[in-house]
Amino acid sequence: MEASLLAGLNPAQRAAVTSKVPVLQVLAPPGSGKTKTLTSRVAHLLAHRDYNPQNVICCTFTIKASREMRERLRALVGEQLESKLILGTFHSVCRRYLAAYGTKIGIAKGFGIADSSDSKSIVKRIIKEHDIKLEPQTARSKISWNKARFRTVASLEAELAKSKEPAQSKQDMITVFREYEDELKNNNLLDYDDLLLRCVDLLRAQPTCVANVEALLIDEFQDTNIVQYELMKLFASARNHITIVGDPDQSIYGFRSAEIENLKRMQAYYRDAVVINLEENYRSGGAILKLAQDVIDQDTARPDKKLKSTHCHGALPVLRRLPNSFEEGLWIASEVKRIIASTGGLIGHADIAVLIRSGYLSSRVEKAFTNAGIPYRMVGGTRFFDRAEIRLIVDYLRTISHPDNNAAFLAIINVPSRKIGEKAIESLAKLSEEHKLPIFRVVQKVLAGSLVPEKKLSKPSEQDLSRLISIINKARDKMEDMQPAQVPSRLIEYVVEVLHLQAYLQKKYKDDYEDRIENVQELIAYASDMTVMSTTETLPTVEGIAQEQIDQCQEALDQFLANIVLSSEVEQDDKDDPKPRVTISTIHSAKGLEWPVVFIPSVYDGSIPHSRAEDTDEERRLLYVAITRAQALLNISFPLIGSRDQGLNAHDLTPFLPESLHYRTANKAPLFTDSIIADIARILRRETPSPADIAQGVTSISNSESLEDDRWPLDGRPALGPEQDIMTGGWIVGAGRLQPADSSFQSTQGIASYQTTMTSSRSFSTSNTSMNAGFTTAGQQMRSINTMHQGHTLQDSPAPPAPATNAPRGIQSFFSRRPSAAEAARQAWSARPSQSAPVSASKGGGRSGTQPQSLSQSVSNLPTMPSISDRHGTSDPQQLLPHLSNHRLPAFNAMGRAAAPGRVLTGQTGSVGVKRPRPLPLEELSPNRSKRVYHFLSSSPTQELFDENGEVTIGTKEDFDTAMKVGKQNTPSCGTNSHPGGSTKDSGTERGGPALQRPPVDPRKRQLGVRGSFVPWNERKRK
């Protein structure tokens, strides 16, 4: 056993695992086996040094890390021992201690945990009440900032008293802080910081609680804040036997008050502390490590440390430029498919991760995955438990668990509607204040008639309220008769039933109630799985101090609720869902994990480093962490232009990947040659797939897909060629996506033209040289984009002037470059059932073979539409304006990427996630979800103007207003030039001329990337 435990370890790791020193710090770079060492050490202590698992505390920072560690330990020492360990996040371990001993320091039994939204609403209420000018968000983070540093209301007051100029803002802050703390106390709630702080209080007052602790082990120690540091000392106080592992370079939780200095502090405090360094990296290919090293070396304050590779060099990391974030998503999806298909089973979906800086960046990738049929799971994004229907149920449970929790009770008091409004709640709250009673009790008394609110409740609301009270009380009674393990799920079922939740959801969310009901079912399933957790959360009994007598059922419920608050995501149940999935995760939640293939999209300045980040070094470390997650393949990418949300402004590549590092990267993803595949297999310590396997995999690549990363030009221009019908599920007409430069524009007069100016090597601006009212054309637009990109070279390697039409593509190049597998592949290829045209001539559209359908052809193929002019008996734009629909255009969403001022697109109307009611339903105009031509005045389609040809002009209200003004002064003639994106030379004239003038756009608003008064995100609030 001992041998097998140590077998997979190098000498330094072994030394750390078996070390007998009391205080041990293992400091090492990523991938050096820190976690493995820590886990082995726990196993070693249990198996060979006779430590009792009940007396070993193991702390991690994230739920995922603790789960991972539990699993690894189960494999090493068996469930018997593993389940007895005190293992979890700091917060969850603290919760257990407070639940067991909290009453000893005056924490009432059955305390609840305030999650961020509870804290937020409490702070908000206080701010409103006191009319304090403070952003709830900032107030909340300041409170947390202080609490994480042991600063209390009292200490802040003392500080303020000492300072010469008492600032009002500080006083306000203290007021909010004080009221917030009072509010938590009155509701018997602890927030995240309280869990730690109160546990420190507890252990200081009652060190006996941890008298049994023989060893304390902490993972990712660089992320401790000083409260956690204090906890470390207290947890270990009986024996002072501590092992921590960490890496200062991976400190990414500074925003949560983590202090890297704790490492030094610890060395100073425990004089006998021994440091062991691990050096070899066992995770990543050499090329990836070199890039990682160069990135982290930019931090000059950092002591020089080198990453030592144990693997071959492997494929160069990829730094890929793409036109915009939508196409970046498409690229990732197509790469995922390509990687899986070309590596002969070596790499599967589960081996791939997409790591993003911010949660919202996931949506594009998710959409692209969905449409490409790639299974994925998103971790730590929009949280399951934050969904309205889930929160509602959870708030019911919280009320059932603890009716005195005002926050929870107020959240449910009028949901579903009980005709209790603002005023009614106000008067109830007043009574609650006066009588120092929780609102729940107040309501009971009011209903019994022993209290009378200022504002008398209406009869129906009184009835509904008494029903609510009885629901809660009945649930509490029922709970006692249940099996503890079943309490959460049974209670949920009860709540769902008595509230007629299904009907309620159906009514409230007409559009997507099915999803919501599914969510509820998922919650029930999650609750039923609770059983497993409960045993591992029990603390051992310690001589000399009694634990709280716990009511099993109550405890089961509280544990369930705590887990919801302290976790953030539902664990994917591997049993039900063995389907391998690509992981999409934030970089933060990916810490400590590894994948064979890692994508890091959107590495632009403003995302990494985030525009609001205070600490650039931490942002750099974040990129470092992301890079070092990759084992064999690393794909970094960034969009040259932001999405419409970001005003289509140009992005700069992150400063953390300056040009001087680009030689460490390739500008496109590798072709999977035999030697690359062999390298990947070696790095992953997997078997190299046979040529036959590889050939087999290749057959899954469809005609329209390439075996090379050659769908997008290397310099970030949009892909030309066949329109990808990914987003609209099947059809976009011909080449309607972007009109190619058309000779008819050359003669067009009055068109605003763009001139691109290089302002620096890294940025550019486009300036408009003509102020004529008129329309730019798609071709014009296209040319200006091209000019721009040509001037905007980001890499030394020359970009090809156009997509490589002559270069061997797809399977052909595969054959020419992979002689060893070529024959097998060729056979497999010809054995394909539907052996149609070769790749280059298939959907190749404009590039080879089939001519794309011209837009005019497409348009004439459109079914005839009822015209809005006919419907309203006028063609006066002013009169028609009120009839414009006022929702986001679904087809626009569907086409996502392509809309820009002056562009012309053909697309399909239909509902894509539009929830809002529409003044003018599109279906009404186009009952068959027909094809339409869209003219974009701007990239923000809040209004549409239909003309009698069934064509739609899209723009903001502002665009239309301006257009109307300009149009009146200078009525454009009905020629090509009066039509935005007039690429359809026939769109008006050939069909009798537009009855409605398509309103001209103010040219100033048409500069690429500048939409009206829009200010890009990263420049908005940099206060």
Place this chain on the structure above:
DNA sequence: CAATTTCCGCTTTTT
């Protein structure tokens, strides 16, 4: 007074 509708502003990272 409550419910519904519309409009506005804003999106770091986690326990």
Place this chain on the structure above:
DNA sequence: GCGGAAATTG
């Protein structure tokens, strides 16, 4: 594309 505030309707 959402939550919250303001405006409007019931």
